[in-house]
Amino acid sequence: MRLLTAPTPNGWKVSILIEELRELGIPLADLEVEYVDISRGEQFQPEFTRASPNQKIPALVDGEFHLMESCAILQYLGEKHPSPLLPLELEPKFEVLQWVYWQAANVGPVFGNKLSYTRYMDDVDPAAKAHPLERFATEGRRLMGVLSRQLEGRDFVCGEFSLADIALYPWVRGWKWSKIPIVGIPNLEAWVDRVRARPGVERGLAYGVPKDEIDQWSAARKQRVAAGGRTLAATENLDRGPPDDEAAGRS
C-alpha cells in the first residue's frame, strides 16, 4: 500500500489515522509513504493524476485500487482495519461519519479558502478580496461554534476519540495560519490540546515535518510554505488542465 501525501492538513488526517491504528496494534507493515511536492507541481504528473484525478493530495494506492479524497481514505482504512476509531454498528458508525462528511464539506473548504485569501493571494486586489475574506471568516467562526456545541460535555467529537477528531483536528489546529480564531470559544482550545497530547497524533503530524517543528514552524519553513501557497493560489495556475501525456492521448 502506498500513501502519496504532503505535510498539509489534508495529508495529516491520513498520517494521524495510520499512527493511531499502529497505537491500537495494527502495524500496517506494507505501507510506504511517498511525498508529493505540490509547490513544484508534482500533483499534475500523470502517475499522480491516475491515483488522484482531482490532482490534490492525499491519495492511496492499495494494489490495483486507487483512492483520492482524504476523508474517503479515512473511511476506507477505518473499514479495512476495524477499530474503535470507526464503530461497526450502523448508527454509531454514522454518528462518526456525519462529522467526517461535515468536515469535508464545510471546515476544510472554508478554512482552506480563508487561508488562501489571508496568506497567499498577493496578486488579487485588496478591495476584491474584502468580501470573500469577510464571508469565510464569518462562516469559519460559525462552524467553530457548531463544533464547540458538539464538544459540550464530551472529550472528543463523538465521545470517544474517532475518525471525526482525526478529520477535524489538522484544520482547526491551524487556526493561526488561516486566522479563524478559536480563542475564547468554549471547549475548542481544550479539545485541541487533548487531541495533540496523543502519541499517535504526534507521530502523524511529524510526516514531512521535523519533530521539533510540529508545533512551531521555523521562519524558513513558513517562508517556503507561503511561497508554495502563493504559487498554488496564483490566478494563472488555477486551471492547469490534464497532464501533458493525457492531453497528447498517450496515457
Ligand SMILES: N[C@@H](CCC(=O)N[C@@H](CS)C(=O)NCC(=O)O)C(=O)O
Ligand atoms: N477535498 C480534498 C482536498 C485536498 C487538497 O486540497 N489538497 C491540497 C493540499 S491540502 C493540494 O493537494 N493542493 C494542491 C493544489 O491545489 O494544486 C481532500 O480532502 O483530500
